[in-house]
Amino acid sequence: MPAKIEYKKCIGCGRCYDLCPLDVFAWDEEKEIPVVAYEYECWHCGICWMECPKRAIDITYPASFW
Amino acid sequence: MSLEQIADRVVETDVLVVGGGIAGCPAAIKAAEHGLEVTLAEKSKPERSGMASQGIDHCGEYPREGVTLLDLVGGWEGWQRVYNGDGRWFDPNVIYTYYENALWALEELEKLGIPMKWDDGKYYWMTGPSYKEARCMLRVHWQNVKPQMAAEVRKRGVNVLERVMVTDILTSNGQVVGATAIDTRSGDFIVIKAKAIVMTTGILARCYDPETPLFWKYKFRYHWCPASVSGDGWAMAYRAGAELVNMDITGWGFRTRDDLTISFGNLPLNEGIPAKVLNSAGEEIAGVRMSSASKYAKIEQEGTYPIYSSIEDLPDDYHKRIEVAYVDERIVSFKIAEDRGFNPRTHRYELMPNKPHNFQVPDGISVDEDFKASLKGLYSAGECATALGGCGVSSATGLIVGDRIHNFVSEAGEPVIDEAQVESQKQAALAPLSVKDGTEPMELESAIRYICHRYVGQLKSEGKLREGLRRLGSLRRVFLPQLIAKNPHYLMRCLEVRNIMDLAELHIQACLERKETRGNHIRLDYPDQDPSRDSMITYQRMEDGKPVLEIRKPPELKPEYAKEEK
Numbered sequence: 122m123p124a125k126i127e128y129k130k131c132i133g134c135g136r137c138y139d140l141c142p143l144d145v146f147a148w149d150e151e152k153e154i155p156v157v158a159y160e161y162e163c164w165h166c167g168i169c170w171m172e173c174p175k176r177a178i179d180i181t182y183p184a185s186f187w
Numbered sequence: 188m189s190l191e192q193i194a195d196r197v198v199e200t201d202v203l204v205v206g207g208g209i210a211g212c213p214a215a216i217k218a219a220e221h222g223l224e225v226t227l228a229e230k231s232k233p234e235r236s237g238m239a240s241q242g243i244d245h246c247g248e249y250p251r252e253g254v255t256l257l258d259l260v261g262g263w264e265g266w267q268r269v270y271n272g273d274g275r276w277f278d279p280n281v282i283y284t285y286y287e288n289a290l291w292a293l294e295e296l297e298k299l300g301i302p303m304k305w306d307d308g309k310y311y312w313m314t315g316p317s318y319k320e321a322r323c324m325l326r327v328h329w330q331n332v333k334p335q336m337a338a339e340v341r342k343r344g345v346n347v348l349e350r351v352m353v354t355d356i357l358t359s360n361g362q363v364v365g366a367t368a369i370d371t372r373s374g375d376f377i378v379i380k381a382k383a384i385v386m387t388t389g390i391l392a393r394c395y396d397p398e399t400p401l402f403w404k405y406k407f408r409y410h411w412c413p414a415s416v417s418g419d420g421w422a423m424a425y426r427a428g429a430e431l432v433n434m435d436i437t438g439w440g441f442r443t444r445d446d447l448t449i450s451f452g453n454l455p456l457n458e459g460i461p462a463k464v465l466n467s468a469g470e471e472i473a474g475v476r477m478s479s480a481s482k483y484a485k486i487e488q489e490g491t492y493p494i495y496s497s498i499e500d501l502p503d504d505y506h507k508r509i510e511v512a513y514v515d516e517r518i519v520s521f522k523i524a525e526d527r528g529f530n531p532r533t534h535r536y537e538l539m540p541n542k543p544h545n546f547q548v549p550d551g552i553s554v555d556e557d558f559k560a561s562l563k564g565l566y567s568a569g570e571c572a573t574a575l576g577g578c579g580v581s582s583a584t585g586l587i588v589g590d591r592i593h594n595f596v597s598e599a600g601e602p603v604i605d606e607a608q609v610e611s612q613k614q615a616a617l618a619p620l621s622v623k624d625g626t627e628p629m630e631l632e633s634a635i636r637y638i639c640h641r642y643v644g645q646l647k648s649e650g651k652l653r654e655g656l657r658r659l660g661s662l663r664r665v666f667l668p669q670l671i672a673k674n675p676h677y678l679m680r681c682l683e684v685r686n687i688m689d690l691a692e693l694h695i696q697a698c699l700e701r702k703e704t705r706g707n708h709i710r711l712d713y714p715d716q717d718p719s720r721d722s723m724i725t726y727q728r729m730e731d732g733k734p735v736l737e738i739r740k741p742p743e744l745k746p747e748y749a750k751e752e753k
Contacts (some may be wrong), residue, residue, distance in 0.1 A: 144231065
């Protein structure tokens, strides 16, 4: 799994949803939180990870990159 | 029907900049400084989009003291000959204009608050083996260059259309009058009336698989540029009648299996980091860092495969320099290394043979020294235009275009839009939304990439290329109308695939017409260089709905430039 949101830490600021160059995140209007909607399109740039003020996003390389 | 009835939104502007990357942002900034109304459409968000989205650690090209402009132009041309073989590959006046304005652009970036100097307050010139002669490159801390540029764009009142994909150019009497676009989140169909367009959408990456092979689902993992660079600007410019050039030439990059940063291959060349190449027995071998599959196959036959790039024995100082480059360019590298359990200092990075994976410097929209395309009102800068590449050249050419475009805009006249043209572009763009049980864009894209890989690739021949073209044609007939978009996000992907398909076709046609072997263009059926193709490059355009391919010489350096001893 590329980008993974740890919801306990997420404050719903929306930076990941706002900044992802590949538009991997969607926004859950009801809960006001980001969701990883297009996982397949992640290019592992780490922008969500570096921009998240709470480090609530983990980014790991999937098995196929090993 | 009126424009307001056809479109969900109508935007009016003097200049439309398509693509908010490292060339688009400076173009928008400068055009706005001249008092023009500027709209910037970006598929992502300019704060973190394009080639410099995660940051970049170097920026060039700058003249060395005592070096003439002619030396610099010659140096840039020579660099392209390393890849593409003898001859001239682009209009030298384009790169002349860049070099003439490079130091002005450097000052302009400094005025924008972009950090150009190193920690000690001085310029840090890179002095690797690539930079022994005329050219010079700066090492920079540009992790946040994009948020910084985007802030300057917004400060100047530019109308930023985020998550908006421009799909087609609108023309009237052979002149640009605007463009149509979709909002990739709301699905709104947008008409943008504009007197001029600056196309800065970068290169095309996605008609080949990325550098590192992906056997599973993450098909977007390009490490040079975000996979959002799907050649949109080239494809729409071509469909509108503008000329593209050198579409037979694909780029070749340094490939590692465990890449951590984009610059890994760049560091030995530009920074002079003495990385070694080792075989699996740990013996140092030379001349294979960036070489072909056959060379790698030979090593494999010898039983000493795989081969590795190694920085393990370097003094501490070099490691510190490399680590700063990672911070500037791809800070997530450290985390990935940690997760994977390797130490970036001692890890041996497995090397892989060259393969085509994207398009680079010589190819793109054919422009003249004013960065004007062959379609009136269309301009292009950065990687998107022929002859240009890299963050320094891209940002500078963006600035130059932005600084000059008011001259054109003041004479362009009011754009008159043909509603029927808008309607037909709308129908084509939105079609995938109403398809049921169709083909998902990624499946079609993978099929296109496989065709390019299998039938074009590195070792080309007539039979393979014809087979590729035939398969691509039937793929287009059967599957393009079946593309399905479950929502506006996937509509963007569908429209990208349409662009990739158009360009893959041009790519194969251009390769077919180059019946010779020269530089990295290897035709097994024509193993020799054809002297009649010396400095004869491939131009492609659409004329009255028909594709036209022309092989001709790029312009010569203007006599007044050639004389100067600047």
